[in-house]
Amino acid sequence: MRAAVLAVLAILSIPRAGSGEDVMVFAAASLADALEEIARGYEQASGNKVVLNVGASSDLSRQIQAGAAADLFFSADRAQMDVLEKAGLVRGADRGELLSNVLVVVVPAAASTRIAVPADLTQMRRIALADPEAVPAGVYARTWLESIGLWPALRDRVIPTLNVRAALAAVESGNVDAGIVYRTDAALSRRVRVAFTVPPESGPRIVYVVAPLAASRKAAARDLARRLAGDEARAVFEKYGFRVLAPR
Amino acid sequence: MIEVRVEVPLGAADLRVEAGLPPAVTAVMGPSGAGKTSLLQAIAGLRRARGRITCGDAVFLDTERGVDVAPEQRRVGYVPQDAGLFPHLTALGNVRFGARGDQAQVETAIDTLDLRPLLDRRPATLSGGEKQRVALARALATSPRILLLDEPLAALDVELKERVLPYLMRIRDELRVPMLYVTHNVGEALALAGHVLLLRERRVEAQGRPLDLLSSPGLSVEAAAGIENLLPGRVVAHDAIGGVSRVELKGGIPLSVPLAAARPVGAPVMVAIRAEDVLVSSGPVKGLSARNVYEARVEALERTGADVTLRCALPAAPAPWLARVTPAAVEALALKAGQPVWLAVKSHSIRLL
Amino acid sequence: MLSRDEVEVVLFTLGVAALSTILIFPLGLGAALALSRYRGPGKGLIETLLSLPLILPPTAVGLLLLEAFSLRSPLGSWLAARGIEIVFTWKAVVLATGVMSFPLLVRSARTAFEEVDPQLVGLARTLGCGPAAAFFRVTLPLAGRGVLAGTVLAFARALGEFGATVMVAGNIPGRTRTLALAIFHDNQVGRDDRAAVLAGVTAALAFVALWTTEALTRRLRRRAEA
Numbered sequence: 001m002r003a004a005v006l007a008v009l010a011i012l013s014i015p016r017a018g019s020g021e022d023v024m025v026f027a028a029a030s031l032a033d034a035l036e037e038i039a040r041g042y043e044q045a046s047g048n049k050v051v052l053n054v055g056a057s058s059d060l061s062r063q064i065q066a067g068a069a070a071d072l073f074f075s076a077d078r079a080q081m082d083v084l085e086k087a088g089l090v091r092g093a094d095r096g097e098l099l100s101n102v103l104v105v106v107v108p109a110a111a112s113t114r115i116a117v118p119a120d121l122t123q124m125r126r127i128a129l130a131d132p133e134a135v136p137a138g139v140y141a142r143t144w145l146e147s148i149g150l151w152p153a154l155r156d157r158v159i160p161t162l163n164v165r166a167a168l169a170a171v172e173s174g175n176v177d178a179g180i181v182y183r184t185d186a187a188l189s190r191r192v193r194v195a196f197t198v199p200p201e202s203g204p205r206i207v208y209v210v211a212p213l214a215a216s217r218k219a220a221a222r223d224l225a226r227r228l229a230g231d232e233a234r235a236v237f238e239k240y241g242f243r244v245l246a247p248r
Numbered sequence: 249m250i251e252v253r254v255e256v257p258l259g260a261a262d263l264r265v266e267a268g269l270p271p272a273v274t275a276v277m278g279p280s281g282a283g284k285t286s287l288l289q290a291i292a293g294l295r296r297a298r299g300r301i302t303c304g305d306a307v308f309l310d311t312e313r314g315v316d317v318a319p320e321q322r323r324v325g326y327v328p329q330d331a332g333l334f335p336h337l338t339a340l341g342n343v344r345f346g347a348r349g350d351q352a353q354v355e356t357a358i359d360t361l362d363l364r365p366l367l368d369r370r371p372a373t374l375s376g377g378e379k380q381r382v383a384l385a386r387a388l389a390t391s392p393r394i395l396l397l398d399e400p401l402a403a404l405d406v407e408l409k410e411r412v413l414p415y416l417m418r419i420r421d422e423l424r425v426p427m428l429y430v431t432h433n434v435g436e437a438l439a440l441a442g443h444v445l446l447l448r449e450r451r452v453e454a455q456g457r458p459l460d461l462l463s464s465p466g467l468s469v470e471a472a473a474g475i476e477n478l479l480p481g482r483v484v485a486h487d488a489i490g491g492v493s494r495v496e497l498k499g500g501i502p503l504s505v506p507l508a509a510a511r512p513v514g515a516p517v518m519v520a521i522r523a524e525d526v527l528v529s530s531g532p533v534k535g536l537s538a539r540n541v542y543e544a545r546v547e548a549l550e551r552t553g554a555d556v557t558l559r560c561a562l563p564a565a566p567a568p569w570l571a572r573v574t575p576a577a578v579e580a581l582a583l584k585a586g587q588p589v590w591l592a593v594k595s596h597s598i599r600l601l
Numbered sequence: 602m603l604s605r606d607e608v609e610v611v612l613f614t615l616g617v618a619a620l621s622t623i624l625i626f627p628l629g630l631g632a633a634l635a636l637s638r639y640r641g642p643g644k645g646l647i648e649t650l651l652s653l654p655l656i657l658p659p660t661a662v663g664l665l666l667l668e669a670f671s672l673r674s675p676l677g678s679w680l681a682a683r684g685i686e687i688v689f690t691w692k693a694v695v696l697a698t699g700v701m702s703f704p705l706l707v708r709s710a711r712t713a714f715e716e717v718d719p720q721l722v723g724l725a726r727t728l729g730c731g732p733a734a735a736f737f738r739v740t741l742p743l744a745g746r747g748v749l750a751g752t753v754l755a756f757a758r759a760l761g762e763f764g765a766t767v768m769v770a771g772n773i774p775g776r777t778r779t780l781a782l783a784i785f786h787d788n789q790v791g792r793d794d795r796a797a798v799l800a801g802v803t804a805a806l807a808f809v810a811l812w813t814t815e816a817l818t819r820r821l822r823r824r825a826e827a
Contacts, residue, residue, distance in 0.1 A: 059789055083791075126689065131772075134790040159689055159771050162789075174673045175688045294723045319726040320734075326727040332720055336742045345738075346728030390728055 020048035021220035024069060026060040027052060028076035028136065028208065029163040030101065030182045034240040035074070038233050048220040056163035058134035064089060064213065071221035074210040074228075076101075076164075077136035081209040090211045096229055099208035100243040102183040103140055103198040108174045108191065115196040118148050121178065128159045128170035128179035136206075137164035141180040143204040168192065182206075184241040207245070250274075250394065250426070254299035254309070256283070256290045263287060263450040271304070273420055273427045275437035275458065278447035284430045287447070288396045291428065292326045293319030303393050325387025325395045325425075329402055331379035333371035339382045340367040346390040357385035360423060361415055377408035381415060388425065395419070395427040401436060409436075410520060410599055416440055417518070438567065439478035439518065477521040477569055479503075483511045492539070492595055495519060499564035504539040505598045517600050523557060525597035526571035529590040530581040538592040544569065546587045549578065558583065560591060603798070606774070607783070611802060614779040617691060618759035621699040622706075622752060629703055629755070630748065633710035634736070655704045659764025666697060666769040693770035694777050698762040702755035709754060713747020714740060746821050753814040757807050780806075 027035050032054045039050035053060065053070070061080040064070050065087055073090065075081045078097075084090040105121065107113040115121060130138035138160065145151040161167045164181050171179040172191040179192075186194050210228055212221045227233060234244045249271055256263040263283035276284045289295035293308065293316075301309040303324075308317050333342050343363065347354045358364060361381040371379060380400050387395055400416070401409045413436065419425055420440060431437055437444060437458055444461045446453040454461055481497035486509050495503045495517060503519060511517060533541055544560040547568055551557075556578050559568045571591060573583075583589070603611070636648060654662050670677045670687045680687060687693050717740050725735040741748065763781040770777040772786055780803045787796035 056789075058791070062789065062791060131786070131789065133786075156775075159773055161771070173667075173671050175671055289723075292723075292727050294726065318731070319723070320729050320731050322727070323729075324727055326724060328720060328724070332718075332724045334721060334725075334739060334743075345725070346730070348729060386728065 020046060021218050022049045022051055023071045023218060023220045023224050024051045024053065025072045025074065025224070026064060026068070026070040027054050027072075027074035028057045028060075029054050029165045030076060030137065030185055031074055031208070032165070033188060034184075034237050034242065037236050038228065041232065041236075042224060042227055046220065046223065048223075050224065056130060056135040058131075058136070059163070070213050071216040071218050072210065072212050072225060074208065075136070076206075076208055077139065078207055078209055079139070080136065081211060084211075084213075089213055089215065091214050094214070094225075095209055095211045096225065097207050097209050097245055098229060099237055100200075100245055101206045101208070101241075102200055102243070103137075103144060103180055103203050103206070104183045104186050104194045105178055105180055105196040105198070106168070106171050106186045106189075106192040107178045107195045108171055109193045110174075111177070111193075113178065113195055115178070118145075118150055118196070120196075121145075121150060122153050124154075124177040125157060126159050126176040126178075127154060127157050128161055128167040128176040130164040130167050130181075131160040131162065132158060133160070135163055137167070137180075137182060140204045140206055144180075144198055144202075147202070147204070187241050208242075249302075249304065250291075250428070251300065251302045252287070252291065254287075254290055254297040254301060256286050256295060256297045258283065258286055258450065261450050263290075265445075265447070265452055267445055267452060267455055269428070269445065269455075270443050271426045272442045273429055273440045274443040274445055275441035276428055276430045276445045276447065277432065277437060278453065281449075282447035283450045284447055285398055288326070288398055288428060288430060291394075292324050292396055293317065293322050294326075306393060323390065323393045325390060325392035327380070327383045327387050327395065327397045327400050329399045331371075331376075331383035333374075333379055333382055333386075335371050337371075338367065339363060339369050339371070339374065339378075342371070342382055343367075343385045343389050345386060348390075350389070350391065353391050354389045356423075357388040360388065360418055361385040375408070376404050377412050380404065380412055384415065384419065388419065388423065392425065395425050397427060397429045399430050399432065402432065406522075413439060414518075434570070435478050435520070477519075477523060477526070479519040479521070479565075479567070479569075481517055481519055483508070483513050483515050483517055485513060495600075498566050499562070501542065501562065501565055502540075503593075503598065504595045505600060506595050508600050511600065520599045521569075521593055521597060523570040523572040524555075525593060526569060527592040528558065528560075528571050528573055528577070528581070528583070529592065530583070530587075532590050533592055536592055538594045540593045540595065540598075542591050544589055544591050546583060546585055546589055548585055549583065556583075558589075560589060562591075603802070607795070607799065609775070610778055610780055610783045610799070611806075613691075614760060614781075615806070617694050617779060618698060618756055621695045621702065621759050622756045624695065625699045625703050625706060625755065626752060629706035629751070630710055633707045633714055633751075634740075636707070636711050637714035651707055652704045654701050654765075659701060659762070660768055662700060663697060663765035663768025666693070666700065666765060670696070670769065688769060689771045689773065689777065691770070691777055694766055694779060697765040697769050698759035701762050701765050702758040705758055706751040706755040709751025710744065710748045713744035713751070716747070717743045746818050749817055749821070750814055753810055757810045760806055760810070761803065 035052055039052060043050055057075040057077060057080040061083050064073060064084060073084065081090065081095060085092055105115055129141050132138035132142040142151060145154055159170060159176055161170055164185055167179045168181050168185045168189060170176045172189055186192055210225060212225050237244055250269040253266045263286050265287055276287065278284055286295055290297040291301055297309060298311045299309065307315055308322050309315060343357055344354055361384055363381060363385055366378055401412055404412065420427065429440060441458050444458045445455045446461060479497045481495045484494045484496045486493045486507060488507060491507050492504045493508045495505055497503055497519065542562050544562045547559040547561050549556055549558055555572050556575055558571045558573065560571060561568050569591060632651060668674060672678060672681055687696060721739055722735050725739045730738060761781055766779060767782055772778055772782045780799055784796045784799045787799065
């Protein structure tokens with residue numbers, strides 16, 4: 001028995017080939033695929049390992065506040081980054097506003113729903129949104145609907161989901177009539193169809209912010225943060241449909 | 249008349265019984281495992297069987313015609329060995345259970361079994377004998393066609409046995425309910441039954457009148473410890489000063505029993521004498537304190553457990569008397585069939601039922 | 602102390618738990634009775650299948666239910682055609698809580714039924730009871746304590762159900778948000794103080810439920826032994 005425990009510990013402590021640092025990245029769900037690709041490239045180049053934890057930015061920020069050992073936080077809105085800055089977990093000077101996105105209304109691919117104008121949404125019985133109380137994608141959607149006066153009519157039809165990818169999945173399953181997600185999410189799924197695109201000018205200002213955690217002493221964290229702002233990463237983000245913001 | 253022609257599947261060997269039983273009391277006897285309980289269960293409808301079972305003009309089972317009446321419709325009263333009272337009901341609740349509102353039947357049953365003082369009690373607080381009486385009343389309250397009793401007195405000690413037996417006789421004589429009575433006890437069989445069905449290894453070994461069957465050696469009847477001699481008779485006189493009452497048994501045999509002034513002269517009684525309380529002498533006895541001495545002849549000797557039971561015929565007695573002695577005694581007295589002996593019984597060994 | 606919305610959540614949770622327990626009660630007793638009597642082949646397999654929700658992660662059970670009742674599934678579309686929607690409605694909450702608490706009822710009831718002396722049931726039959734009457738007049742009263750304990754256990758489990766519920770019913774305020782889901786949501790949006798209050802309410806409800814069982818069980822035992 002003791003031998004077995006020792007063996008397991010020995011195996012766990014074997015440094016991996018290309019022994020570098022582990023960078024723990026907490027990122028918004030909508031960034032999952034793009035970051036996967038960028039991370040792979042980074043790992044090969046640097047010999048460091050990237051651990052990606054994706055989810056609702058509000059959920060991740062809460063985890064970080066509760067003590068989760070993140071090195072980098074990539075939020076889908078400023079609000080969640082503000083929370084961390086106010087808590088002293090992130091330094092203002094370290095923040096970088098990298099990306100923007102566009103909201104779209106998606107419907108199941110097989111459905112023949114037509115949404116010519118936003119008011120057509122009132123025809124939908126169930127609309128999936130990432131939780132409009134806190135998750136950036138949901139907050140953006142609500143802000144938009146409020147700004148065009150449709151929120152009171154639609155709020156009772158909203159099915160709140162854990163994050164934006166869950167909203168997408170709900171539409172894919174056909175259990176809801178429509179969902180509001182990012183254009184980048186819709187592009188990844190063949191089982192949904194974009195029925196309406198929220199014009200960026202009339203929609204809410206979507207800003208993705210990245211920052212290393214102040215507590216993280218890893219050089220690799222800042223290294224990765226810089227790389228995310230670099231040209232290679234920019235190309236990947238654009239490929240997935242994100243709008244890259246002009247560098248500061 | 250109860251006709252039974254059945255095959256009861258019982259694991260290794262099926263029980264096969266073919267018997268026509270008279271409508272009074274039939275004792276079902278035989279060694280353990282012979283199938284006695286299973287037979288009762290088959291008649292009650294609690295066990296699968298193939299064949300034909302009729303009770304009077306009611307058909308319970310007729311496999312050929314596809315008849316298999318459910319237990320709740322057969323109207324049989326079943327009393328198992330441990331009474332099987334419902335623990336969540338009082339004695340009254342138990343008795344009333346199957347009566348379907350027939351208050352008259354319930355009252356009769358309660359009175360027949362003297363249950364008035366026990367009605368509010370829960371089964372857990374009742375003695376073995378009281379439980380059996382409640383179980384009997386419960387069965388009777390449903391006006392059953394027939395009572396199926398599975399060794400009802402087996403779990404009781406001798407004293408309790410003697411107290412409950414009269415109730416069974418009352419049921420037989422006053423209420424006239426036919427009974428199938430499983431027992432190991434020869435005395436009970438002799439006291440109650442007009443017919444005996446002997447089972448052995450899942451087959452009928454013999455059936456007939458109790459006296460005929462139980463007197464012939466070689467049949468696998470176990471005489472369990474208990475009352476083996478049950479002798480009907482009449483109270484003749486009371487002798488308060490002498491401390492005895494005199495009883496005349498059927499056949500004119502006189503018997504001195506402890507004073508039982510409560511019994512009116514002329515009243516019929518059942519006298520109970522344990523086989524082990526019957527003393528056997530190879531010659532006439534003189535100067536013995538025992539008041540009751542009789543000449544008899546040994547009809548048969550039977551090994552019963554560690555002892556030997558002698559069947560002794562008394563002149564004029566309708567049934568043989570059973571005496572139990574040790575094998576050493578048999579040897580010492582050189583007892584054998586046909587031998588004349590003298591039987592002695594102390595008054596104190598005699599109980600009046 | 603509690604906002605109007607929160608009171609609604611509490612009442613909704615109690616209502617859903619009660620409804621789901623009432624619905625699984627006859628099914629659970631039936632299954633328990635059948636299991637206690639059945640001695641044929643496959644008994645072990647059936648018992649294991651019925652107990653699966655106890656051991657599977659609730660989210661796995663929730664996923665199964667979602668697949669089974671999704672509007673795309675045969676069952677889901679059949680129901681939808683008749684105007685019955687399950688997924689993302691309170692019916693899904695009842696379904697999820699019912700499925701998760703069902704094994705608890707069955708196990709307790711089955712043990713209780715097995716402890717009833719079959720001879721007593723047979724005697725009831727000879728005394729004129731059909732199978733149903735024998736069940737209600739003998740088996741059920743004698744198994745009462747176990748059945749009651751199983752029912753309250755099922756109710757308490759239904760009160761606290763989360764994993765399966767969140768998957769098949771979603772966390773929709775005013776429609777499917779139970780106490781457990783509300784606690785999760787409050788924590789998600791940074792309202793830990795409200796989450797703590799609701800957690801306290803859940804604990805109080807569970808306490809009352811279990812305390813009542815104990816008291817009732819004790820009273821039943823005293824009556825049986827009187």
